[in-house]
Amino acid sequence: xxxxxxxxxxxxxxxxxxxxxxxxxxxxxxxxxxxxxxxxxxxxxxxxxxxxxxxxxxxxxxxxxxxxxxxxxxxxxxxxxxxxxxxxxxxxxxxxxxxxxxxxxxxxxxxxxxxxxxxxxxxxxxxxxxxxxxxxxxxxxxxxxxxxxxxxxxxxxxxxxxxxxxxxxxxxxxxxxxxxxxxxxxxxxxxxxxxxxxxxxxxxxxxxxxxxxxxxxxxxxxxxxxxxxxxxxxxxxxxxxxxxxxxxxxxxxxxxxxxxxxxxxxxxxxxxxxxxxxxxxxxxxxxxxxxxxxxxxxxxxxxxxxxxxxxxxxxxxxxxxxxxxxxxxxxxxxxxxxxxxxxxxxxxxxxxxxxxxxxxxxxxxxxxxxxxxxxxxxxxxxxxxxxxxxxxxxxxxxxxxxxxxxxxxxxxxxxxxxxxxxxxxxxxxxxxxxxxxxxxxxxxxxxxxxxxxxxxxxxxxxxxxxxxxxxx
Numbered sequence: 133x134x135x136x137x138x139x140x141x142x143x144x145x146x147x148x149x150x151x152x153x154x155x156x157x158x159x160x161x162x163x164x165x166x167x168x169x170x171x172x173x174x175x176x177x178x179x180x181x182x183x184x185x186x187x188x189x190x191x192x193x194x195x196x197x198x199x200x201x202x203x204x205x206x207x208x209x210x211x212x213x214x215x216x217x218x219x220x221x222x223x224x225x226x227x228x229x230x231x232x233x234x235x236x237x238x239x240x241x242x243x244x245x246x247x248x249x250x251x252x253x254x255x256x257x258x259x260x261x262x263x264x265x266x267x268x269x270x271x272x273x274x275x276x277x278x279x280x281x282x283x284x285x286x287x288x289x290x291x292x293x294x295x296x297x298x299x300x301x302x303x304x305x306x307x308x309x310x311x312x313x314x315x316x317x318x319x320x321x322x323x324x325x326x327x328x329x330x331x332x333x334x335x336x337x338x339x340x341x342x343x344x345x346x347x348x349x350x351x352x353x354x355x356x357x358x359x360x361x362x363x364x365x366x367x368x369x370x371x372x373x374x375x376x377x378x379x380x381x382x383x384x385x386x387x388x389x390x391x392x393x394x395x396x397x398x399x400x401x402x403x404x405x406x407x408x409x410x411x412x413x414x415x416x417x418x419x420x421x422x423x424x425x426x427x428x429x430x431x432x433x434x435x436x437x438x439x440x441x442x443x444x445x446x447x448x449x450x451x452x453x454x455x456x457x458x459x460x461x462x463x464x465x466x467x468x469x470x471x472x473x474x475x476x477x478x479x480x481x482x483x484x485x486x487x488x489x490x491x492x493x494x495x496x497x498x499x500x501x502x503x504x505x506x507x508x509x510x511x512x513x514x515x516x517x518x519x520x521x522x523x524x525x526x527x528x529x530x531x532x533x534x535x536x537x538x539x540x541x542x543x544x545x546x547x548x549x550x551x552x553x554x555x556x557x558x559x560x561x562x563x564x565x566x567x568x569x570x571x572x573x574x575x576x577x578x579x580x581x582x583x584x585x586x587x588x589x590x591x592x593x594x595x596x597x598x599x600x601x602x603x604x
Contacts, residue, residue, distance in 0.1 A: 147266050147364070148176045150184030150213065154202055155192025158252075159220055163190045165255045166219070170262070174269040181212035185266050185364055186247065188258065191222035191239075199225075199238075206243050217248045217261045224251030265361045267324035281336040284329045290544065292584030293340035293563060294333050298326050298374065302346035303353065306421075307432050307500035308461060308492065311346055320352050323360040323369045323377075331381050339584055340388040340542060341378065342562065349395040372402045379411030386586070388542070390562060392417040395434060396443050401450070408451040413559045416447070420458045423478035424471040427464055430503055444482050455560040457486035462519050463512025464492045466505035472515055479522050485530055486566050487523040491516040524597075531567070531594045541569050541589045541601065543581050550574065550581025550603070556589070558599070567597040574603045 149170055153163035166188065167177065178184035187209040191202035202222045209216045218239050229236035239249045248261035262268075268283070280286045287294045301316040302309075330341060345351065352358070352369035359366045367373050378389045389412040394400060396418050407414040420440055422428055447454055460475065479487065491512035494501045539558045546554035554571045561567050571581065571589060581587055581603060589601035 146174065146176050146269055148178040148184045149262065149266070150178045150181050150187035150209070151190075152187070152205055152209070153190045154205065155190070155194065155198060155220065159190055159192060162220070162253050162255070166190070166258050169255060169259055173259075175262075175266075181209050184213055186215040186217060186262070187213045188217045188219065188262070191218060191220035193220070193222035193225045193238075198222075203239075203242055206239065206246065210243060210245060214245075215265065216243075216246045217250075217258060217265070218243075218246050219250045219252070219254055219258050221252050223249045223254075263324065264322060266364060267322075267328045267362060281338070282332040284332040284336070287333075289563075290583070291337055292542070292544075293342065294338045295342045295344050296326065296330055296333070297321070297344050298348065298351050299345040299354075303350065304347065304434050305432055305499075307430065307503065308421075308464070308495070308498050310495055310497045313497060315346070318347065318350055318354045320354050320369055323352075323367050323374060324362045326374065327362045327367070327377050327381065330378055334382060334385040334387050337584065338387060339385070339586070340390060340563075341382065342390045342392060343375075343378070344392045346393065347395055348391060348393045349397045349400055371399065372406075375403050375406055375412055379406060382412075388413050388559065390415055390559075392562070394418050396420070396440055397434075400443075401446065404447050404450045404454065407454060414451050414454040415457070415559055415562070416454065417457050417562065420484075421461050422464065422471075422475055423482075424467075424474040427467055427471050427475075430466055431461075431464065431500070441478070441482060455485045456482075457562070457566060458484050458488075460487060460489045460519060461492050462489055462515035463507045465500050465503040465507065467492075467507065467515075472518075476519065476522050479519070479526060483526055483530065484523065485560065486527060487520075488565070489516050489519045489523065527597065528594070531597070531599060534591045534599060535593060537591050538588060539569075539591060539601070541571065541587050541603070543571070543583050543585055543587060544568070546571075546581035546583050550579075553603075554581045556581075556587070556601075567599065569599045569601050570595060572600065572602045576604065579603060 151167060153160055181187055189206050189209055192198040199222060206216060206218055223239055225238045226235040227238045227241060237249055239246060247265050250257040277286060299318055299320040301318045302312050303318045305312060333341060349371055351371045351374055355369050357368050357370045360369050362377060367377055382389050394416050406412055421431060421433055541556035541558055543554055543556045551573065553573050556569045556571055557563065558569060569589065587603045589603045591599050591601045593600040
């Protein structure tokens with residue numbers, strides 16, 4: 133038996149892997165490949181099972197003695213560490229199971245608590261198991277890239293805010309949308325990878341993290357909310373646990389976490405509770421698209437859209453400070469004047485803080501194009517304009533209520549250290565899509581503003597979609 137380990141400097145901040153390599157030189161070269169990849173990704177190796185975060189055992193299964201040695205070593209690692217990944221020839225060996233069970237994996241049968249089992253020359257499968265159970269600390273190659281955020285890579289946004297994509301694709305088949313045909317069904321990123329990227333962004337100076345996907349509420353549905361690992365702790369791959377963890381990571385940095393593309397499922401209520409405690413921003417970007425039940429059915433929208441007024445009332449009761457932004461479609465095929473009037477009434481009653489509206493566009497490949505009753509373009513545009521007039525009136529009235537309040541503002545622009553003012557945003561304003569705060573010259577001569585930092589400001593007026601404030 134040879135132990136492919138090396139002495140390391142003890143550091144609790146760097147994940148450590150114990151490694152035992154058994155068997156022939158071919159197995160040894162497999163071990164070398166795995167250890168090389170571990171080192172490249174920033175893992176350290178441990179000389180003892182007890183000092184490791186997990187243990188990899190590369191096994192041999194050629195003869196009975198080798199099988200026994202491998203099984204004994206796995207048992208020893210489990211007893212002393214408890215978290216073991218098995219690879220190598222024994223990992224591919226099957227034996228007869230119980231009656232009616234067929235052949236079963238020998239390692240799993242003898243040691244059912246191992247984290248993962250692979251066969252020989254399976255470097256990537258071993259690394260996948262390591263990533264799932266002990267997320268990598270960094271990639272030294274990425275760390276050397278100028279202006280990058282380490283494992284989070286290069287961002288095209290200003291350095292003080294960044295987008296964090298948690299999944300790709302979508303399981304819904306809304307008739308106006310062709311995203312699933314381009315991006316496929318929902319594929320959630322491993323929660324350890326998502327949280328690792330978030331921490332790298334906060335550590336690199338990001339003060340506002342914007343969580344995005346096609347359907348943020350559905351995070352983890354595709355993997356049945358399986359348990360992943362973050363900092364060696366189990367975390368469910370689900371929206372609630374993700375948001376909880378993001379809030380905890382953001383707190384030491386005093387940073388914001390903002391949620392986008394949240395479908396209004398009942399489960400979102402749990403996230404509203406986190407907003408009420410200040411863990412994440414009390415801001416939701418919810419793509420309602422319409423209000424009339426018949427239009428929603430033609431759109432094939434999920435989440436029982438006809439109950440959205442009830443949901444909004446409940447959310448505001450749970451978190452009075454919550455701000456809701458949404459998008460809508462006017463002139464959807466078959467939309468009657470009565471259905472459109474229903475949408476205008478919904479806007480007035482729902483009091484959506486920020487709303488955008490698109491006139492229906494017959495995108496190639498969209499199933500809605502075949503729905504009877506395509507409206508003339510002029511009528512679609514006219515309805516969009518009528519909707520926006522109502523939406524802007526609601527938004528302006530809500531902005532007016534902010535006058536006199538003191539709010540935290542994230543500074544986006546501050547020429548000359550802000551001596552003559554600048555531009556910022558409150559928690560109610562996502563970059564690019566919502567309003568801004570026009571910052572007037574500070575009251576105190578000594579006061580300066582810096583891009584990417586927060587300032588307190590007193591709201592003194594409004595300008596269209598924007599606020600006017602004096603920093604202090």
